[in-house]
Amino acid sequence: MSITLKNVFAPTPTVTRGKPVFVNADPKGINLVYAVGSAIVIRNIKDSTVADLYYEHPAQTTVARYSPSGFYIASGDVQGNVRIWDTVNKEHILKITLRVLGGPILDLAWSSDSQRLIAVGDGKERFGAAVIWDSGASCGEIIGHTKLIQSVDIKSSRPFRAATGSEDFAVNWFEGPPFKYNKQLTTHGRFVNCVRFSPDGNKVVSVSSDKTGIIFDGKTGDKLVELQGGHNGGIYGASWSADSARVLTASADKTSKLWDATTGACLKTFTFGDTTEDQQLGCLWVGDSLLSVNMSGEIAFLDENNVAKPLRILKGHNRLVSAIAYDANTKTLFSSSIDGVLYQWDLTTGLATPFGGVAHKNQITSIQVHGDQIVTCAKDDSVKISKISTHTYGPSIAIDSPAVGVSVAGDVVVAASMKSIYLIRGGKAVATVAAAWEPTSVAISPNGKEVSVGGKDEKIHTFTVNGDSLAVAGLLEHHRGQVNSVSYSPCGTLLASACSNREVMVWEGKNKKISGWVNHNARVNTVAWTSDSKHLVTASLDGAVLVWDVVKGDQPVQLKNAHPGGVNAAVWTTENSFVSCGNDGAMKFFTVTFK
Incomplete structure (x- = not known):
């Protein structure tokens, strides 16, 4: 590979x-x-x-x-x-x-x-x-x-x-x-x-x-x-036109202006929104492109024929990206950074559309997509179920402490906070289970009948879903560090997990037969499956991404320094392509060649 x-x-x-x-x-x-x-x-x-x-x-x-x-x-x-x-x-x-x-x-x-x-x-x-x-x-x-x-x-x-x-x-x-x-x-x-x-x-x-x-x-x-x-x-x-005849300026008054360099007369005023973020802190005139940078770091390509609407705006993150998710239906990517901003990305153009409405007030820790719904949870003690088609946040579902993860199967959402596990249906929490061992990650099986919750106690706690209730089922106890990620295979017969002690494990069948590897050099943050349940990608604090062949059990193929400073998450977009995000604020798209 x-x-x-x-x-x-x-x-x-x-x-x-x-x-x-x-x-x-x-x-x-x-x-x-x-x-x-x-x-x-x-x-x-x-x-x-x-x-x-x-x-x-x-x-x-x-x-x-x-x-x-x-x-x-x-x-x-x-x-x-x-x-x-x-x-x-x-x-x-x-x-x-x-x-x-x-x-x-x-x-x-x-x-x-x-x-x-x-x-x-x-x-x-x-x-x-x-x-x-x-x-x-x-x-x-x-x-x-x-x-x-x-x-x-x-x-x-x-x-x-x-x-x-x-x-x-x-x-x-x-x-x-x-x-x-x-x-x-x-x-x-x-x-x-x-x-x-x-x-x-x-x-x-x-x-x-x-x-x-x-x-x-x-x-x-x-x-x-x-x-x-x-x-x-x-x-x-301030920036000059190529012919030295005009000057472009950017101002905290939320405008950029075009000037005649000989007379000093203002020729045009480009207007933006009316929020603090619309203050303009920089500009550049390069070729036929006039650019203005606002207080969020967004780069607007100005239109001399329509001063009220830029030709396009390069939106994105300029802090660590904490969570990503891929939607196979729309073939788009969702991402969020430490500031809680949620974007949907067009993979063809690389342009992002933000979600509007009442956003999370803190870092989003997990994103899951199901149909036209996107489920997010954050450190602001809440879960939101929002609509993709309208790019609008849904109402907050309150939980008792910062959320560590969410997972979706059918009409069931399971969320984990630092104190409890929640079963959510119809936008409401219908069951809550206290967890003194402090959950760190959560996943629900594709059929919606089993839930696995990674813990700070180095164990995986399993539950069965019975209608609107959660029943304790058992423990998986072979990790030697807090379990940062758990993920069911799409086929539903395998469970992958990863921990702070660099271990990646795959649990198989009812008896939970274990396959395990230690190839990363620091804690593993995420483990994700391909849709055919044959390969895994793992993301680690060591800055590397690894791709594993679960069927053959061979040594993984490793890409070092994918995101210096740490890789926070990775998801597959096709059977041989995945995207990762990290502390560098970037999202990188990779293809895998299987030999």
Whole structure:
């Protein structure tokens, strides 16, 4: 057997309220690049199912930018590291690591010859540095600011100029190389969030939390024009059109605006919703695509012909994905992250539709699909049975403590909390069984007659379903760690289980004959069956996914580092394809070749 990565549904950018987010693109306008968690995402602009993730930073990433040659990416993190790595090879070979600052790198800029790099941010000794990228040697000083530098850019044509924007309200002007401080432009009254030179190098724009944007001469730094009829909130992002004639801005006033770069006149205002999440914290103009990023990390592709409705919106997770489920009827995927957001994904386009209504108030721990119903449970002490067709949450079914799992068979839903097991019919709990041993997972057999509940006591507790009641049936006692996942095979004759002691077991028949393996290097979070009951996929904290041949009992095929930081769940979509999710916020689609 072998496992091959097919598609990636990438996480959206990490965002922080009141701070700009920088999304950049390659010189050819094919891919976006941005930071999320401890990874850097390279994402195809046209095809949302195509993405790559770079995981080599030792800490949370902050920003990434392609070199003008397109051959390298420079990326920064909160520890002040800048890593420069290859974009051509799949392995993304590291060229050099530079410890530039003593704190977070907040923005990066390349010179047009792809030889020099300026990194800015926060640090104890300095707020920016200019270096020759392949040696780390200094090529100037980035000085003159009294507070952290939020943004930097370098003029694309000679003579080189650089501009920085800082929380000290100033834009500083540098000439070089080597880059030397020339003057300070004290034209803003609040934090300067973004500075960007026009593609032709003739102008540079700065935008600020004081709600203003100013365009300067790209060679001298002299003020040319102020953006007129401005935003009603702080401006966090600015980006130029390819012909250097217009500027796109993004603001906390929940709009993005298009400006004439010569007159400063506002040409168009793009509107979004009216919630806090609709604040716009970044933007990018790449080719014919105008992008704006909101406070949820969603990337909207703006439509100049319809300012009230984007062409499309890239929604998704930017935190760990805790639960997924596949619906064979609609051929769509459901997912939820630690923040409790529930999405349905179109597997063809890679676009997600969120559920509306009264959502769970905490992390969703399990998702199950049955017909037009999707059953979810969460750490907010509730179970919800919602409609897929309307993308609307159903009412909450209260339970006594955080939910650890749900399972569905026919019209029966079984749910487990940290204290009890619930039998649910018709949207109501009809039976409750106390469980002092603390349940950790639950499954119901396909015929709805048997329930297995994994426990923190390292045992599997079995029950029989008698109408609207649950009766204790027995114990399965061969695990040596808390049982994190239990799953009945579709044929109904096998039960698979996995525990925190790395063990995967299959229990067969009435006598519960056991087959067991220990191949993971950390706790196993999920075990899932193919529809023909012949293969299992397991997901583990060790970052690996394993595929098992239950019939042959051979050693599993292993894919390491599927999700660095841990794989939380995996489900089969066909007999030879599965999808996994993890702490990296991504969902990855794999195909399996059975030999």
